[in-house]
Amino acid sequence: MHKTPYVLNSIISQLFSKYIYHVLALIATIAMLLINNSALAAVTCDAGFISDNFDIADYTSLAPVTSPPNPKIDQNIAGISNESYLIASDVLTTNGILSAGGVNIYQSTNIPVTTSTEAAQVFRFYQDFANKTTTRTVSYTFKNKFTNQPQALNKLGLSVFDIDTNYAGYTSSGTSRTDYFEFFDQVIITGFTSANPTTPITPIIQSKGSGISSSAPYRQTNTTSSVSCGGLDDNCKVSVAFNQPIVRVDINYGNNVNLNYYDQSDDNGDGIQLNDPGDQLIDIRFDGYCYKPQPRLTYKKELSGPRKANTDQFTVQIKDNADSSVVTNGITSTTTQGSGNTVTTGTGTTGSFKVNPTKTYTLAETIAGTTNLADYTASYACKNSDSEPVTTLDPKNLKMTYGDNWTCIITNGRPNYVFSGIVFNDNGKITSPTKDDISDKYLNNRLYFNGKYDSPTESGIPFTTGHTITLNKCAGDTGTFTSQTMNINPDGTYSFTLTPAQLGSNTRLCATQNEPNNYTYSVDTTSNVRQINITNNTFNYPDNNFGDVIQDNAALVLFKSQYVHDCNLTDLTTISVNYTGSANTVYSTNPISNIIPGQCIAYRIEAVNRGNVPLTDIIIRDTLQKKGENGALVTSTLATPTPIGENSGVPSFSSSSVSIGNNGLVLTNGFPLGITSSDRSRAIRFNTKYGTTITP
Numbered sequence: 001m002h003k004t005p006y007v008l009n010s011i012i013s014q015l016f017s018k019y020i021y022h023v024l025a026l027i028a029t030i031a032m033l034l035i036n037n038s039a040l041a042a043v044t045c046d047a048g049f050i051s052d053n054f055d056i057a058d059y060t061s062l063a064p065v066t067s068p069p070n071p072k073i074d075q076n077i078a079g080i081s082n083e084s085y086l087i088a089s090d091v092l093t094t095n096g097i098l099s100a101g102g103v104n105i106y107q108s109t110n111i112p113v114t115t116s117t118e119a120a121q122v123f124r125f126y127q128d129f130a131n132k133t134t135t136r137t138v139s140y141t142f143k144n145k146f147t148n149q150p151q152a153l154n155k156l157g158l159s160v161f162d163i164d165t166n167y168a169g170y171t172s173s174g175t176s177r178t179d180y181f182e183f184f185d186q187v188i189i190t191g192f193t194s195a196n197p198t199t200p201i202t203p204i205i206q207s208k209g210s211g212i213s214s215s216a217p218y219r220q221t222n223t224t225s226s227v228s229c230g231g232l233d234d235n236c237k238v239s240v241a242f243n244q245p246i247v248r249v250d251i252n253y254g255n256n257v258n259l260n261y262y263d264q265s266d267d268n269g270d271g272i273q274l275n276d277p278g279d280q281l282i283d284i285r286f287d288g289y290c291y292k293p294q295p296r297l298t299y300k301k302e303l304s305g306p307r308k309a310n311t312d313q314f315t316v317q318i319k320d321n322a323d324s325s326v327v328t329n330g331i332t333s334t335t336t337q338g339s340g341n342t343v344t345t346g347t348g349t350t351g352s353f354k355v356n357p358t359k360t361y362t363l364a365e366t367i368a369g370t371t372n373l374a375d376y377t378a379s380y381a382c383k384n385s386d387s388e389p390v391t392t393l394d395p396k397n398l399k400m401t402y403g404d405n406w407t408c409i410i411t412n413g414r415p416n417y418v419f420s421g422i423v424f425n426d427n428g429k430i431t432s433p434t435k436d437d438i439s440d441k442y443l444n445n446r447l448y449f450n451g452k453y454d455s456p457t458e459s460g461i462p463f464t465t466g467h468t469i470t471l472n473k474c475a476g477d478t479g480t481f482t483s484q485t486m487n488i489n490p491d492g493t494y495s496f497t498l499t500p501a502q503l504g505s506n507t508r509l510c511a512t513q514n515e516p517n518n519y520t521y522s523v524d525t526t527s528n529v530r531q532i533n534i535t536n537n538t539f540n541y542p543d544n545n546f547g548d549v550i551q552d553n554a555a556l557v558l559f560k561s562q563y564v565h566d567c568n569l570t571d572l573t574t575i576s577v578n579y580t581g582s583a584n585t586v587y588s589t590n591p592i593s594n595i596i597p598g599q600c601i602a603y604r605i606e607a608v609n610r611g612n613v614p615l616t617d618i619i620i621r622d623t624l625q626k627k628g629e630n631g632a633l634v635t636s637t638l639a640t641p642t643p644i645g646e647n648s649g650v651p652s653f654s655s656s657s658v659s660i661g662n663n664g665l666v667l668t669n670g671f672p673l674g675i676t677s678s679d680r681s682r683a684i685r686f687n688t689k690y691g692t693t694i695t696p
Helices: 003-030 056-062
Strands: 050-052 086-095 105-112 119-128 135-144 154-161 165-173 176-192 204-208 238-241 248-255 260-263 279-291 296-303 313-320 349-354 361-368 376-383 405-415 417-425 468-472 484-487 493-498 508-514 529-533 546-549 556-565 600-609 615-618 621-623 637-645 665-667 671-673 681-689
Touching: 056 086, 056 105, 056 119, 105 279, 119 135, 119 248, 154 176, 154 248, 165 260, 176 238, 176 279, 248 279, 296 313, 296 361, 313 349, 361 405, 417 468, 417 508, 468 493, 484 493, 600 671, 671 681
Parallel strands: 176 260, 296 405, 417 546
Antiparallel strands: 050 279, 086 135, 105 119, 119 279, 135 248, 154 238, 154 279, 165 176, 176 248, 204 238, 296 349, 313 361, 376 405, 417 493, 468 484, 468 508, 508 529, 556 600, 600 681, 615 671, 621 665, 637 681
């Protein structure tokens, strides 16, 4: 009985010294140099998984140094493997009572490694429980940043250090002895899967101190004396790992409830607090875990043939289909360098780019400088990191999943062939057309009816239903070519793009304008067939244009004038021309009046080219009137003198033209008109005898 006070005093002394030790340990760790935890992570992962662990910053963000403890939820984990899609939460719960005024700390700190001068980052759990049944649990849960759903971690491993005891002494009564402890650390570690989030699973011990129990709860097996450790001492450590993917791990911390405890606090003034453990601590360190990495995509450019121009360059882009944004804009190596069919190594590539697995992307390319993508064919191919091809590939709807590591290549083959042009209004910007106007408005307008597209003065002809362009092999060619027909665009333009395979061995093609029946611009200033010659290493064939104008803007103008006489002319050229004069004295366009049956009418028909392109194969036709046709009351016949062409017999008359004394068709042979003042116009003259019998 008398030994009890002595023993209790011994207990108090030991408790006090242990408390001082812990406080000093906390102070010492504050000043210690922080060392990254990467040296401690040594998890061997299965194929397709990567090894990762918490970084120092992750410990600090989850358990900042605050009083009281303030563990955080939904913290982005930087990790040590340059990953970014893990989110962790840290929650602290208490089952029981903590000592009032006791030291209760949960925070990130660094502690010494016993085998080196380094320090390791840990979660420090420093508690003062009010009784031996009180426990506290720290829970770590993991989510996916992209989906906000639980994220399973494979082979999750962690270690708990400083699982030790502080033996306070004993009391005895006769042969009975009762041992007392200040604390007796006890840890239970459990995990949870996403499939069974409420059913705990037990991890597998990887290593432990020789005195640590072989199953949970993990504690010292020595119950008769102190087991004291400091830092990351292996003697007071248990390291475990889970053999199932874990989305949450709980660490429950308390005391061995089968033992007795004394505390140095003096609630009743006798210096003794029965079954109230003193302050105690453990340190928690994550040893690593495995998970499938965020998908990686390397997108790069290759050329299988020469560039159209050696200056052509290309920029590869990865676009987010959600908003069409270019997610690789900040990468400076995406634009190619090089010439010919060579892309300089290290250019034209995104490098290894992390992809959001919940999104779809488009593999695109743009041009640099004056490059025209329409000049090139493009093919896509992707391979995984094991060189196996991606068989189902849509470059406009690319979706990858965790663990994918693809290299996608866009290959531009031999440039495409592009044939283009415009159907344009060749009016020289004449906005108020007159069909018989040969004033300077037409004759001195070099842009009018010149067969050339003069932009911006002239513009494309708007689309009319049925107005098409056909690209086909030319007449007489025996090569193989599949004809292509397209509508002209609303602005009058058109463009055909052919692959080398489509062009085949053809050395020329012909573009044909197909005009609809109701086409307003019915007068051609160019041929409706354009021959396009194909030359080596030339891939762009622009300006295959077709010029048209409305009828009132036609280049060919005909003037018919007449001269009334008494059938006594012997030379048709002696009569002067004055279109506005009297029809009875000169060739005039004025109406004939006061004609007497049996008189003659001499006619002059002049063809004028008011345009700026030569006209060829012009034929003048004029049908003499015949009684009963088109309301005619008399019949006219061709009379002497012989019809003539004013320009030394040009135009000449066809052998099919009506003969003297007969009624019929006055018909010339074909003749040209030029664009100079000397050859812009030609005229014919012929004489007719007016019938003598009028039948109303």
